[in-house]
Amino acid sequence: MIPYTILTNRKRALIALIHTVAFLAVAVATGMLVIRPLGAASPKSAWIMTGAYVLISGALLVLTGISRPVSERVYFGCCTTSASFGLLRQIFGDAQLPSAVYVRVAMLLCAVLVGYLILRKHETKPRLFAADEPS
Numbered sequence: 001m002i003p004y005t006i007l008t009n010r011k012r013a014l015i016a017l018i019h020t021v022a023f024l025a026v027a028v029a030t031g032m033l034v035i036r037p038l039g040a041a042s043p044k045s046a047w048i049m050t051g052a053y054v055l056i057s058g059a060l061l062v063l064t065g066i067s068r069p070v071s072e073r074v075y076f077g078c079c080t081t082s083a084s085f086g087l088l089r090q091i092f093g094d095a096q097l098p099s100a101v102y103v104r105v106a107m108l109l110c111a112v113l114v115g116y117l118i119l120r121k122h123e124t125k126p127r128l129f130a131a132d133e134p135s
Contacts, residue, residue: 002121005068010122017115020079024108027082031101037093053087071118078111
């Protein structure tokens with residue numbers, strides 16, 4: 001079995017996959033909204049979202065950097081790319097970066113696929129029943 005650095009067991013891989021699917025749904029839903037460029041007169045919520053994207057992109061970049069196996073690195077790389085394009089869209093708006101929505105969704109779709117493959121690589125251990133245990 002591949003020695004993963006972060007997604008070391010089935011539970012972690014499943015939780016990561018659930019988060020990725022949830023963020024994919026958010027990316028699709030927010031892709032239908034019009035985002036204006038960030039400016040001094042922007043509402044506080046826009047600044048809060050920008051800060052959240054900075055933190056999430058940074059954390060995912062660190063996870064990508066410490067990942068060892070290629071599949072895990074690709075998974076976190078796709079998530080990082082998606083979050084970074086969300087940040088760029090938040091800063092520059094849809095008029096300056098119209099493809100950001102599509103890149104975000106495509107990267108999250110790739111992350112879901114790779115996350116599913118990682119989850120499948122984690123074997124479930126068969127449970128021992130009282131009748132199966134040696135005496």
